[in-house]
Amino acid sequence: MGNGFDGEHQDRLAHGTRTAAIVRSSFAPRCEDALSQASVKTYLPWVVAAALFMEQLDATIVNTAIPSIAASLGVSPLSLKSIVSSYILSLAVGIPVSGWMADRFGTRRVFAVAIVVFTLASVLCGLAVNAPMMIAARLLQGLGGAMMMPVGRLAIIRTFPKSELLGAMNFVIIPALIGPLLGPTVGGLVVHWVSWRYIFFINVPVGLVALFLVFRYMPDYRAAQQRPLDVVGLILFSSGTALLSWFLEIFGEHTLAPLTAAAILASSLGLLGGYALYARGRKFPLLRLSLFRIRTFRIAVLGGFLTRLGLGGMPFLLPLLYQVGLGFPAWKSGLLMMPAAIAAMAMKLVSQRLLQRFGYRQILVVNTVCIGLTIGLFAFVGADTPLVLIVMLGLTQGFFNSLQFSCMNSLAYADVDDQDSSMASTMSSSFQQLSMSFGLAAGSLVTAWFLGDVPQTDRTMVIGALHHGFATLSIITVISSLTFWRLQQNDGESISRGTALRL
Template sequence: MNSSSVKTYLPWLVATALFMEQLDATVVNTAIPSIAASLGVTPLSLKSVVTSYILGLAVGIPVSGWMADRYGTRRVFLIAIGIFTLASVLCGLAPTAQMMTAARLLQGLGGAMMMPVGRLAIVRTFPKSELMGAMNFVIIPALIGPLLGPTVGGLIVHWTSWRAIFFINIPFGVIAMYLVWRHMPDYHGDERRPLDIPGLILFSSGTAILSWLLEVFGEHTLSSTTMGLMLALSLGLLAAYVWHASRTRFPLLRLTLLKVRTFRISVVGGFVTRLGVGGLPFLLPLLYQLGLGLPAWQSGLLMMPSAAAAMGMKLIAPKVLARFGYRQVLVVNTLCIGLTIALFGLVGRETPLALIVGISLMLGFFNSLQFSSMNTLAYADIEPGDSSMASTISSSFQQLSMSFGLATGSLVTAWFLGRIPQTNQVLVTDALHRGFWALAIMTVLSAAVFWRLRKRDGDSISRGRATASQAEPVAQ
C-alpha cells in the first residue's frame, strides 16, 4: 500500500466516518415527534431511541482497542462502518419503536469502534511531527457534528420523511468501506493479549449506567432515590474496575498509562473543559429561539459560523503551537473560550446579527484549537506500542465527558430557568445569560489543569523534537 496515498486519504476517511457517528448522536432529537407520530407512540416513549445509541457507544468503545490489536485496524474499521451502515438501514425501515431502539443500539456499537480505531490508525501512520496536521481533519467532525445534528434533522423532517435521516448514511457508508479497503493501513498489536472479560463487564456496565443517567437527567419519570441508587451502582462498578485493573496483567484499560504526565493532563483537562463547552449545543438553540424569538431554521443557521471557523483553524493551528507551545496555548486558549461563552451572556434582541456571527466564529476557532491541541498532546509521550491503549482510554473519557457536558447544560438551564414561563422573553433571556456565565466559569477553571504542563511538553509534536516519555507515580 502506497504510504503517500495512505497519508492523503486516511485523514479524510477517518473524518468522514467520525462525522457520521457524531452527527447521528444528535440528528434524531429533532425528529422524535415525527417518528412518534409515524410509529403510533408518544414522544416520551422514544427516549430510548436516543439513549440506546449512547449506551452502544459506552459499551463498545472500551473493547475497540483490543479488537484493533487482535484483528487489525483495517478489518475492524471496515466492520464498524458496515455495522453502522446496516444499522442505519434497519433504523430507517423500523416498523416499531422496539425495533428502532434495537437498531440504534447496534448503530452505537458500530460507531463506538470508529473513533478509537480511526485515531489509532492516524497515530501509527503519521510521525509525531506531522500528527497535528492529520488530527486537524479528525477533530472537526467532533466539533460540528453535535452543532449541525439538530439542524440537519429538522430540515430533513421538514422537507422529506424522518426515515431519510438514516438512509442518507447508506451512500457515505458504502463509499467509506471501499476507501477503507483501498487506503486503510492494517496495524496489529505488538502482542496478543487475552480479552479482559471481567474488566469489560465492570467498566462497560458502569459507564453504560452512568451515561444513561446523564442522558435522562432531569426527567421526572425517575425518583431521586432511584437515580441515587443507580448512580451509586455505576460508581461502584467503576471503582471495582479500577481495583480489578490494578491486579490483572492484561486489563481492558491499562490505567497506569495515566502516569504519563502529558497524557494524564490531556485526558483530565479535556474532561473538565467539556463540562462547560459540552452544554453549549443545549443552551445556544434556547437563546436563539426562546430569547431572540428566531425560528428553528434561523437558529440552525447561526450554528454554521462555528463550524466554518473550526475548519479554518486547521490552517494556522500548527504554526500557533510551534510558536507558543502547548502549555501557553492551552492555558490562554481555555481563558479565551471562557470569555467567548461569557459574551453569549450579553446577546439580546437588540444585538446586531453581525456581532452574534462574530462571537460564533470566535467560539468555533477557539474550540477547534483547544480540542486539536488536547487530542494531539495526549500522544506526545506515548510509546508506539501503547498507542492503541491510549486511544481507547482517551475515547472512553471523551464519551463520558460529552454526556457530562450535556447533563451540565441541562442542569444549568433548569437551575436558572426554574419556573419562569417561556412566554416571558425578558426573564427567559436573563436566565439563559446567567447559564452562559456559569458555563464560562466552569470552562475557565479547567485552565488550572493545563497550567501544570511544562514549557517543553508536546515539542515532539508541535516542533518535531524528540522527547523522553515523562512518567511519574500516581495513586491508583
C-alpha cells in the same frame, strides 16, 4: 498527581527513543496491495474523517426528528428519548473493547466491519415500524460507531510520526466538530421536506463510499503480540460506564426519587471503582490505568474532561436563546450554528504555527480562558443585539473550541510509546465519551436551574435566565484552565515542533 512519576516517565521516553524503529516495525501495516506510505498518508485522513462525520452527524440529527418519529410510530415523544440514550449506551459499552479488537483482528477489518454495522443499522432505523425496533437498531448503530472513533484514531497515530500527527488530527477533527452542528439543521430540513426515514437513509451512500476507501487506503495494523480479552474487566468497566452515562443522560430530564438516583449513581461508581481495584493486579487489563502516570496523557485526558463540563451546556442554551428568547425560526437558529463550523476549518490553517511559537502549556491555559470568556459574552446577547455580532461571536467561539480539542487530542499521545498507542486511544475515547455525558448533564442542570418555571412566552425572562446560565458555564470553563498549569513549557514538543500535513 504531582511530579512523582517524572523519573519513570523520563525512563519511558529514553527507552522509547532507543526502540522506536523496532516498535514501529511491529505495527507495520499488512497491506496486500502494497500501498505506498505516501498514498496512505494522503487518503487515510479522508477515510477516517468521512466515517467520523457520519457517526457525529447521526448522534444529533435524530434529535429534531423525534416528534415526527413519535407521530409515525404512534408513541409519545418522551418515550422516544431512549433512541438517543440507547445510542450513548452502546458507545459506552463498545469503546473499551475496540482497542483489543483492532490489535487482534487488524485496523482495516475492524474499521470496515464498524462501517458495515453502522450503515446496516441506519437502514434498520429507517425501516423501523415500532419503537422497540428503532431502539434495537440504535443500539446496533452505537456499537458500530463505538469502533469507528478509537480505531480510526489508532490508524492515524500509527501511520503518522509525531512530527506530523497534529496536522493529521487537525484534518480529522473537523468533521467531528461540524457533524454535531449540522445535525439539528439537516434533521429539521429533512423532516420538513421529506420523511424522517431519510435521516437514516442518507448514511447509506456515505457508508458505501467510506467502505470503498477503507479497502483501498486503510492500512491493516495489528499488535505483534496478542493479549487476551479481559472479560471481567469489560463487564465491570462497561457496565459502570453505561449505567453512569444513562444516569447522566436522564438526569435533569426525568424526575427521579432521591433514593433511586443515589442508588443508580452509587452502583455505577461502585462498578468503576471495582474495576480500578481489579485492574491494578492484572497483566493484561482492559484499560491500563498506569498510562495516567504519563503527565501529558493525564493532563490532556483529565483536563479535557473538566473543560467539557462548561462546553457541554452550549448545545442546550444556544437553541433556547435563539428560538425561545430571540424568537428566531428553527432554520435561522440552525444557520447561526454554522459560523462555528467555518471557524473550525479555518483553525487548522494556523494551529500548527501557534503551537510552534507558544507551546501546549501556554496555548491550553490561555485558550481555555478565551473559551470561557466567549461563553460569558453570550450573557450580553439580547433582542437588540445586531445579528452580525452574534455571527462574529459564534465564529470566535468555534475557533477557540476547535483549537482546544485539537490540542488536547494530540497532546495525549505526545509521550505515549508506540506499543501503547492502542491502549491510549481506547482510554482517551472512553473518557471523552464520559466527559460528553457529564457535559450534557451539566448543561441540562444549568438550563433547568435558571429557567425553572419561567414561562416561555415571556422572552425577557427567558433571556435573563439564559444569561445566568451562560455566566455559570463561563466560570466553570475558566476555572478548568487551572488543570493545564501543571504542564511544562516543553511538553508536547515532539508534536508541536513538527511539520504541517499536506493534503
